[in-house]
Amino acid sequence: DDGEIPLYAARLNAPQREAVLTTEGPVLMLAGAGTGKTAALTARLAHLVATRRAWPSEILCVTFTNKAAREMRERVAHHLGEAVEGMPWLGTFHSIGAKMLRRHAELVGLQSNYTIIDTDDQLRLLKQLIADNDLDEKRWPARQLAGLIDRWKNKGLNPEDLDAVENEGYANGRGQQFYRLYQDRLKALNACDFGDLLLHMLNVFRRERDVLAHYQQRFKYILVDEYQDTNQVQYLWLRLLAQERKNICVVGDDDQSIYSWRGAEVANILRFEKDFPGAHVVRLEQNYRSTPHILGAASGLIDANSQRLGKSLWTEVDGGDKVRVIGVWDAPEEARRVGEEIERLEREGAPLDRIAILVRAQYQTREFEDRFIQIGLNYRIVGGFRFYERAEIRDALAYLRVIAQPQDDLAFERIYNQPKRGLGAKTLEKMHQHARRTGLPLAAATLQLADSDELPARAANTIGGLMRQFLAWREQAEKATPAELLRTVLEETGYNAMLQAEKTAEASGRLENLSELARAMEEYETLGDFLEHVSLVMDNEAGDDREKVTIMTIHAAKGLEFDNVFLPGWEEGVFPSQRALDEGGLASLEEERRLAYVAITRARRRCTILHAANRRIYGQWTSSIPSRFVGELPADHVEEETTLTGGASLWRAGMSEREDPFAHVATSRPERSGSRGPGWQRALSTGYDATPRRVRETTRSAASFAAKPRTDVTVGQRVFHDKFGYGTVTGQEGNRLEIAFEQAGTKRVIDSFVTLA
Ligand code: ATP
Ligand code: MG
16 A cells, blocks of 8 residues: 555556566666656655665666756656765766766776866867868867767767768868877877767777676666667667666657757657567656646647657646747747736746746847846846857857947957957957057057058968958948848858858858847847846846746757746747758658747646748848648647737648748848938947947057057167067158168068067
């Protein structure tokens, strides 16, 4: 009877208990969202420890995030009624891999105090290698190479394992060579990257039989959550480690496989029974998380996927509202609407930290951040930077700041060599030195330098070119809208081109963020207004621990649950993403649909889906059509609320069968509120304290800028210059000197760089 059931098993249903109590042999728990897979896995861990089947240190337990590992550790302690000492092998694949590698570093040519480098370091290293080996980085971007190397590592492939097909993608078949060089370089630095944490250990397992045997013996039980998102190298790891005892329990849901773009293979879960013959398969069908309508909507949606095992879900949870689908006019209204709904929930007593806004793409967070700041609603961005803090956004803002404000040294320093212009640390040092000596803003000092022989000709040309660009942008700023200006800057600097060349998912995310920035700017008449808005938003970082609404991507929300979930942007081209539509394959569309399934099933009580009829894309209003996923939601579980025509009913009328969903998209010129011209002029002369005239002076003629010429240097004076040596002044114009050097010939230098001889 119940009195004898330990705490960790008390609440479990029959199949969950089965998964907990079947401790020996392989177990596959395959079940839909919210059915208590993670709960059962946690109970299993507690059970193994409580019944002394294994010490905590003899159990390998893999979670998808560090947060999930922490929660599991706490829950096991709670179940057992005492703190559990040492669960060293409970964590993500990466954290477990790092720990093992510390013990065996010497077997792969590292020392145990090796460093783990991040993606920035990784890129810097690859760029060096590319430069050292006479490859054109513009043509063959380091990021592309980094992406490939990650992919190979995710597949468990060392440089020598690559076949011709794998190798052909980069620099006409030189990928393998660079992969090898990169690995050698890392070794020399006593470092490894994230991919190595797993690949190195896989190599050790394969080569060193005794090490493998040690771990096969040690890990009496292996537990893996979110198994559907394991990649090849993780799969190979587990298969090797479990081979001896075969006490491996994996849990997952094929409908929630959403990381194939990172190398995850849903096939891993499908072939588990082949890999481990006689595996005990447990299916869970009772969902404890969501209301019947939420569940019905999610199940109906995922039914449209063809490549799935198929399963049914039911719930005893009562009542609840239908999934709401709200059609709004545009993105600002979407954010306004969500804000209102959240305020209403708050008034009803709903805790803010159980409310989430889950977006398809990072850039979507911006509209919500802006709105929530306006209405003073606390929010937190999880798993990513707040919009205006992302590197590409800061870069773009830095350009705009220098345009509006030539004295903004910090901004100028951020972008003078971004994208890369071949201006190194030496040049920067010179620039600072000169600015300090003359009291000029960095940009103006730099221009002066470029107009002399103080810098190598190439650097001087580059800087001259950049300054001419700034001049042109400032002129454009007087006529164009802030958003148009931004687009020009991103084009003319090559910033867009740099990202486009990378051809990675990350780079295309950055491009999307930049378009989103332009979209945000459309709402402002002047650059000054916009920049002021940004500084207010950036200042808002609340260091307090008040309850906050969570904004995060659907990817990051996997495994989590919230009482109230808002899902904005359910439009073709946003969700499913344009990328998925462009690739056009069934596989990418089905992955998007799984993502939609994950999104809806995060909700416990209420789920609200929104779609906007118009999005501003590249300065043009584009009518968007609701996501096909909206149309796939079973009508019984959905309550539509839209004053607009179209919506889900449009899809249900059969539009989803048309071949080209964009054939009907109409575009029209946006209506602008008010005229830009006078407002812009006004702002320049009052606001961001550079008047157009002053701006022009700074750039056109640096010599006339208020740098004071030295009075102790005159024509005929003998002087010394660090780089050119001794010489005699033959001409003087402001603070610029013409000097006949004894060795170097006649040069134009700046007076602050010479000393009296
Ligand atoms: P996902 O697929 O989203 O990862 P899951 O299958 O891992 O979901 P859990 O997160 O383990 O599901 O559980 C979902 C919710 O149901 C949690 O709030 C959990 O506490 C609760 N739950 C799990 N099992 C039971 C049970 N037997 N009785 C009551 N509640 C349960
Ligand atoms: Mg789970």
